[in-house]
Amino acid sequence: MTAPSRPAGTSAAESRDRMAKRLHGLGTTIFAEMSALALRTESINLGQGFPDTDGPASVVDAAVQAMHSGRNQYPPTVGAPELRTAVAAHQRRFYGLEYDPDTEIVVTTGATEAIAAAMLALVEPGDEVVMLEPYYDSYVAVVAMAGGVRVPLTLHAPDFRIDLDALRAAVTPRTRVLLLNSPHNPTGTVLTHEEQTAIAEVAVEHDLVVVTDEVYEHLTYDDVVHRPMATYPGMRERTVTISSGGKSFSFTGWKIGWACAPPELVRAVSTAKQFLTFATGAPFQPAIAQALALGDDYFAAFRASMQAKRDRLCEGLADVGLEVLRPQGTYFVTTDIRSVGHDDGVEFCRSLPHRCGVVAVPHEVFYDHVEVGRPLVRWAFCKRDEVLDDAVARLRRGLG
Ligand code: PMP
Ligand code: GLN
Numbered sequence: 001m002t003a004p005s006r007p008a009g010t011s012a013a014e015s016r017d018r019m020a021k022r023l024h025g026l027g028t029t030i031f032a033e034m035s036a037l038a039l040r041t042e043s044i045n046l047g048q049g050f051p052d053t054d055g056p057a058s059v060v061d062a063a064v065q066a067m068h069s070g071r072n073q074y075p076p077t078v079g080a081p082e083l084r085t086a087v088a089a090h091q092r093r094f095y096g097l098e099y100d101p102d103t104e105i106v107v108t109t110g111a112t113e114a115i116a117a118a119m120l121a122l123v124e125p126g127d128e129v130v131m132l133e134p135y136y137d138s139y140v141a142v143v144a145m146a147g148g149v150r151v152p153l154t155l156h157a158p159d160f161r162i163d164l165d166a167l168r169a170a171v172t173p174r175t176r177v178l179l180l181n182s183p184h185n186p187t188g189t190v191l192t193h194e195e196q197t198a199i200a201e202v203a204v205e206h207d208l209v210v211v212t213d214e215v216y217e218h219l220t221y222d223d224v225v226h227r228p229m230a231t232y233p234g235m236r237e238r239t240v241t242i243s244s245g246g247k248s249f250s251f252t253g254w255k256i257g258w259a260c261a262p263p264e265l266v267r268a269v270s271t272a273k274q275f276l277t278f279a280t281g282a283p284f285q286p287a288i289a290q291a292l293a294l295g296d297d298y299f300a301a302f303r304a305s306m307q308a309k310r311d312r313l314c315e316g317l318a319d320v321g322l323e324v325l326r327p328q329g330t331y332f333v334t335t336d337i338r339s340v341g342h343d344d345g346v347e348f349c350r351s352l353p354h355r356c357g358v359v360a361v362p363h364e365v366f367y368d369h370v371e372v373g374r375p376l377v378r379w380a381f382c383k384r385d386e387v388l389d390d391a392v393a394r395l396r397r398g399l400g
Contacts, residue, residue: 022144029137030365034349041353044383044391046313047361049185049331051382055250055291056298062290063254066283075282077274078266079107079258086289087258094217095228097236103263106270109280110255111215111244116142117272118211118240118259119177123148127176132162134366134373136185136213143179151175152368157336157376158325160189164198171202177209178202180229183216186363186378187334188327190224200232209265210239215257218248218299220329221307230260240265245288247331248302250382254284306331306381309388313381316392320399331382334363338375340399345377356398358391 034047054060071080078084084101091097099105108114115138123129125147131139133152143150151170153162178199182191191199203210212229220226230239244257257280259269310326314333318324323339342348345362353359363376381388 022147023141026141026144030361031137034359034361037350037353038359041357041359043353043357043359044387044394045359046379046381046383046391047349047359049380049382050252051250051331052384052387053250056294059249059251059287059291063283063287066286071283071286073282074279075107075285077106077279078270079105079280080282080285080289083107083256083258083285083289083292086292087260090292091228091241091260095231097228097230097260099260100263104266105258105260106266106273107280107285108242108244108257108259108269108273109277110246111213111242111257112138112255113273113276113280114240114242114244114257114259114269115139115179115211115213116145117269117276118242119143119146119148119179120276121268121272122209122211122240122265123176126174128172128174129177129179130167130170130175131179132181132184133368134186134363136181137366139179139181148176149174150368154367154369154372155184155187155189156372157187157334160184160187160325162191162195162198164195167198167202171206171208175206175208177211179211179213181213182229183214183220183226183327183329185216185330186332186361186366187325188330188332190220190226190328193227196227196229196232199229200235203238204234208238210235211242212239213242215242215244215247216330217243218303219306219331221303221310222328224328226329237262238265240269245284245291248299249288249291249294250302251284251288251291254281254288256281256284256288309381309383309385312385313379313388313392316388317379317395320392320395322395322399325376331380332378333381335377335379336375337377343375345374348377352398356394358394358398 031048038045084105088101119142123146240261246252322335325334361378363373367373
């Protein structure tokens with residue numbers, strides 16, 4: 001395993017200050033850095049993944065109503081009963097998975113807290129966590145906070161598939177957890193049936209816990225279908241499935257997430273969660289419960305709208321000469337910038353706002369094998385059409 005080497009790496013000042021060593025090298029998240037750069041340069045922000053259109057007004061009304069009706073004090077640590085019931089109903093309705101709302105579901109402050117609590121609850125210092133590289137940024141941080149050792153399973157462009165031999169080779173007697181993410185941020189890849197079958201076999205053979213981040217579960221495109229890891233043979237009893245209302249309902253700022261798992265694993269996650277936040281935003285919980293029960297028409301229209309945005313941005317980026325690696329899911333499209341005469345994504349993304357007023361995110365910061373990610377750049381398409389068109393027009397001028 002190579003030592004982490006990211007642009008925001010440990011500075012001399014950092015190593016002299018009082019911050020614990022396990023946090024060294026974590027720097028500032030790329031999303032905060034790039035959103036601040038977008039503000040400073042008045043750029044279009046295709047960096048941090050958040051929609052510029054809010055979710056359904058009926059869901060906002062439900063949150064307002066909850067506030068007016070006194071849902072303003074601490075809710076239960078494990079979450080409001082109606083939200084746990086709604087999560088259980090959602091897992092049954094979309095995937096045929098049965099969870100007991102009382103013992104197998106815990107509500108968290110976004111998927112972020114669920115991932116953190118799972119790592120703190122399940123990983124002993126020195127345990128290895130096999131995880132897909134490029135990583136979603138918080139994984140690196142929370143595995144480090146738990147004292148775990150990350151073991152990358154690298155996805156390579158252009159198709160970002162798992163090398164199944166590398167998967168088998170990555171597991172050692174110290175491996176405790178497989179940490180997955182599908183649909184996958186930042187690549188937009190969705191695990192195939194073959195990959196998921198192989199993962200399930202490896203997990204059963206080595207008796208591993210699988211923690212799977214499925215926040216983009218409703219955002220898959222064309223004929224690509226999201227299948228939760230928990231539906232695979234031997235997985236239901238060893239899988240912590242994590243999701244949140246942020247992506248599915250376009251309320252990323254509400255930070256309502258959840259984890260579904262067998263009672264023993266939910267107890268472990270809840271034990272950590274108690275002392276991270278104790279409880280999660282009271283009035284938002286009944287509102288997200290209502291959102292989870294929205295009709296199939298909502299989910300179909302949302303997916304269709306995001307797919308159209310994917311197509312629009314992919315076409316625009318290709319039009320300005322970028323090699324587009326078309327995503328099967330998520331909010332994001334990746335490009336290879338060597339097609340426009342660049343090879344360093346960090347440098348490209350830091351100069352782009354000054355050159356043409358557009359912000360994107362370099363893949364490199366999500367890798368230990370930084371050279372693999374260096375020429376790749378991620379663009380968020382969860383924006384209004386006119387914003388996407390304006391971004392492409394600016395890129396045409398800036399890259400031309
Ligand atoms: N996992 C992935 C893969 C994400 O992209 C994100 C953020 N968008 C999160 C987790 C965090 O989700 P939340 O905002 O619900 O904490
Ligand atoms: N998940 C979002 C992204 O990948 C960002 C969330 C955050 O800023 N932490 O862009």
